[in-house]
Amino acid sequence: SPGDGPPNIVLFDYQQGSRAGHCPKQFLQDYQGYLQVDGYEAYTQTDATLVGCMAHGRRKFDEAAKSMPKGKTGKPQWAINHIKKLYRIETLHKDSTPEQRYAARQQQAKPLLDAFKTWLDKAAIHTPPKSKLGIAISYCLNQWPKLTRYIGDGRLSIDNNRAERAVRPFAVGRKNWLFCNTHTGADASAMLYSLVETAKANGLTPFDYLHYLFKELPSLKPGDDLDHLLPWNFANG
Incomplete structure (x- = not known):
């Protein structure tokens, strides 16, 4: 519900060589909440309630x-x-x-x-x-059922433009991904873009946030709490 948890998260996920339905199904697992998408058919294989x-x-x-x-x-x-x-x-x-x-x-x-x-x-x-x-x-x-679903819940948006804005850097830098020729590199790119875009979504300057992470991470030990490193906590700290 509104006010619970972090306000803005942008999370990228790399799936090897496919956009098939098993990819979002695997990523979302048994998630049954709302998922706002375009008309791509693969999302119908998830357990989520689709919003157009x-x-x-x-x-x-x-x-x-x-x-x-x-x-x-x-x-x-x-x-x-x-x-x-x-x-x-x-x-x-x-x-x-x-x-x-x-x-x-x-x-x-x-x-x-x-x-x-x-x-x-x-x-x-x-x-x-x-x-x-x-x-x-x-x-x-x-x-139609998906396009009109937003009127049934005041938390929903009429469109998924917010998500499209978040993925735009990937589209702009598409030619650069020719050099991400390993799955490990693609996973790393997804993680870094998640951090950068989540920082931006919470009103942070990505450079400042990444500088903070790289300064704090070496002092942490396995099992230490990481909540203070999350972008919305840095924004509010």
């Missing part, structure tokens, strides 16, 4: 709008504008308590989502499924 990402749906309608002839973006633009209304509700209540956010979503977002679903069902009938617009519509319909 509205930003992915919006992005597909953006792509559909760009593919339309000039002046013919009516349907994609309608969907984009409708999704903007959902985000406006989130912006208005970003500082609210989870209970207040839940109530606002039930009162304001649910009717918008119901109207969006009705529009998607009708639009799917008259749209070629392999067109950019058809792909956007199909994505939202296939993901």
Whole structure:
């Protein structure tokens, strides 16, 4: 629940040569809480309760709008504008308590989502499924239970943009990973990125935090408590 445990953790995991369903299943084990993801099918093999990402749906309608002839973006633009209304509700209540956010979503977002679903069902009938617009519509319909799950819990987010921001350094540095030619090196990279991104997520300067770690770690013995080394404790210390 909010207020329990550390506020922000970014954790990377290396899996050898695969993105198959057994990878998240192995990593999460018997975890049955919420897991916010895009539409990648492998996550369905976990025991988690999947929450969708509205930003992915919006992005597909953006792509559909760009593919339309000039002046013919009516349907994609309608969907984009409708999704903007959902985000406006989130912006208005970003500082609210989870209970207040839940109530606002039930009162304001649910009717918008119901109207969006009705529009998607009708639009799917008259749209070629392999067109950019058809792909956007199909994505939202296939993901609908997951896309709307966020309104059922005020702690959830409408999208997983926070996670995408955390993995962006990996995408930016992708060519560098050609030189991580051992599994040990890849594991080490995942660990270091976890430390750096968690430090950033807790408002720390990574250099300062890593300097603190390298200063403190040599004085510790096996079995010593490590809680004081965690980023959120350093931030609050």
